Amino acid sequence: MARYIFWRLMRWIPGVIFLLFIVYALMFFGGGDPIQIMFSKEATDAFLPGNPRYEAVKEQLGLNRPFLVQFGDYLWKVMRGDFGISLNDSRPVAKSLFAALPITVSIALSATAIIAIVGIPLGVIAALNQNRWPDNLILSSALFFWGIPTFVAAPLLMMLFCWQFPILPVPRGWAGVFTVNAIIPLTVASIRPMALVIRQARSAVLDVLSEDYIRTARAKGLPEWVTIIKHALRPVLTPVITQMGVVMTNLLAGSLLLEIVFGIPGIGRLIRDGILNNDYSMLLGCTLVILALVTLTNLLVDISYPLLDPRLKQAQRGDV
């Protein structure tokens, strides 16, 4: 297993360098001039290339060097743990990342936990009641919630619970999972992807229920709940965990809208700011962190397979 994890991580490094190169190149050649963006907020100064002040800032920030030199310098600094200084707010990128990372991860983990706790049982219930009203109700509800985008669900829930029936304060910022402020953001984060998990769980249960060993278990006269819990659920979890990995990855990397609407200071908002301000250091730092999180998530999903299905242990041993 250790060998497997080691090689997985080794394969990650060239991919990371390649992606950073692409992002850096996109920003360098196509993202606009960060200095002009820096000074265009409300400035009345004519801040154009050639202006001594413009050139001085460019030189002092090291932005007048060739592309490859700048990129190489960035990589070298990252290898030494230095993520650089944000061009936009003149603060260390690492400081912002370390403040934002736990928030984004805790939202993603909490939403994933909610999805697992609610979504998997609903999928199982739907499968056990195939084509009857519970199945129809669960599936149509899942489809309904899947059709509501985050930027619609968020203000609607706020209007409902903060204004029409003011039982909650308007959520802003992030004070932790177990706070009143987290109720609406976590609901919005989990309700849409939950539809995917419900459908996946339902489909997997239906597949398993037609297997010979389930028929055998039932023929032996085992109680139905024992058959489901002990024999059917375990193989069902493999595809569901795969789906949960995808959901988790999306929550980690796609929290932008959620964070903007609720004023949550997570990674998504840093990415948005990095793009808008053409802030190389910030965007590259965020890319690196997101990559690490996605890789880690996929790794955890892969590691969990043999726990769920021992037949996969052999496959992983050969996977180098």
Add this chain to the structure above:
Amino acid sequence: MKRISSVLTAMLIAVFVLSACGTPATAPVENPPTEKPAATEAPVATEAPAAEKVLTIIDPVVTKDFSPLRGGGPTVRQLSLWWAPPVWADMKGELHPMVFASWSSSPDFKVWTFKIDPKAVFSDGSPITAEDVKGTWELCTQPLTKHQRVSLFFSGVVGYDEAVAGNATTLPGIVVKDASTVEVTLKASDPIFVNRIATNLIGPVKISQARGADGQEIVDWWHAENKPAVSGPYMPVAMDVETGSVEFVPNPNWWGPKPKLTGIKYFAMEDGAAAIIMLKNGEADINMHSDMPTTFDELGAEYVGTSMPATPVLQYFWINSNVPPMDDLNCRKAFVMAANPEEMFKASHPHGPGEYGTTLLKQLLGDRETNKPTTNNPEGAKAAFELCSYKDAMPKIYVAGTTNPQAEVAAQVLIEQWRQVLGIQETEMVPAMDKLSVADQAKVQVFRDDVGTRVFDATSLLLGSIYSKSGNAQAKMGGYLNAAIDALIEAASALPPSDPNRDLKALEAEKLALEDFVFIPWYDEGPTMHMMPWVLNYSRNIDWQIVEPWNLDIDLSKRP
């Protein structure tokens, strides 16, 4: 199953741990402690105890950089709460002492001497010194400080060019005469230098805290956790840059009028819908900036009102008199006279705020006799159009700078007025010049853009709008040059503000521009208020600064 349970348990533990690690950025907080005993507060019969008088200001932009040395952008919108300006200007443009108690100039207006108020101290009780003033202003000029508007204040100071180019960290034109006296030497005469520095954007900071040994700004020196010594009526006690939030309490060493609030919360709320709910609920009192299509219906006319300052921003359509058909005076006259700014403004801003435009100097010289506007004269327009040499071969008219929905509406109305009065058919609205080919960019005849002046001075407004060396005349008016106008503006700008001829010459220059038909007024814009009715004594100036922040108050009996 045991292993699965272990994995799930581990995940849940991770959630708990991460949740605990997550920055409790904007957790609901207790009302900040007051620095003075509540018993010393004057009793207010209809309101709650003073300890609860906390104003909440929200901002749609997350500010991570609260340095008072940036000079522009959302980052400076709360500066007047915690930093005192050298001199302050009220809403009528009149100057009042603040850090500087008095000032004087040499007869040629090239050397200015400022005396610091002996009562002026920082929040830590230390006096504001001439070294602090000099150091702050020098730091503003450093490239890495990224001050957005430093040239507006110090470009005339001896040594400025070397400092902004990064070749010097000091300004030889600013000299410390003694602990409370600063002398500023200018490269050329500037009779309104003191008016220029009447802004919060260059308020003195405690330079020993802000500037490092290398002459550059120290990272995060302004952060509340570093306990910066501030000079305004309020001081920060908590700050979270990731959520753009600050909590202020009254500054116990503030030497000005006693602040009326016991605390101010300032934080970012990017989502417009959430901001509206917070304002309606009373969870917020002021929004620094917000324009949603439903704002008027949701929050009413009072909320979207404006405090028209002495120095409004003029939203105008500027004419390039060097391209056909505008190179013919009669054509320009016809296009300007056919326009009706009142209708344009009603269509673009049905609920305001602002006033429809008339002339450049009307807002600045409102109480005095000013020039008459040349717009809204359909018959005159038709008569002029008969004399227009392009009447039978009218080129396509481009209206550029329609970068926002309001400007689009105004341009549409303007184009319709031209169609109805002059029969102009072929037109095109251009949001940005780069949407046109290079060849067509040179043909643009009308460009929508704003001009303004942060100094209550008619000549300054003309210097930034119709003077041939202004950015507006060069970029938006196609290099407009009227020698007579330039001569009058230059003559006016050499006179002190107290000389009545300064304004008379400005009026004369404006009259020539009106007769040259080189602009179409749209509306005069003041800073939007975006405050709920229970907020008292709130007004903002052209720098987005709260004027007289010590008077800011709330009527808690009206707050939900």
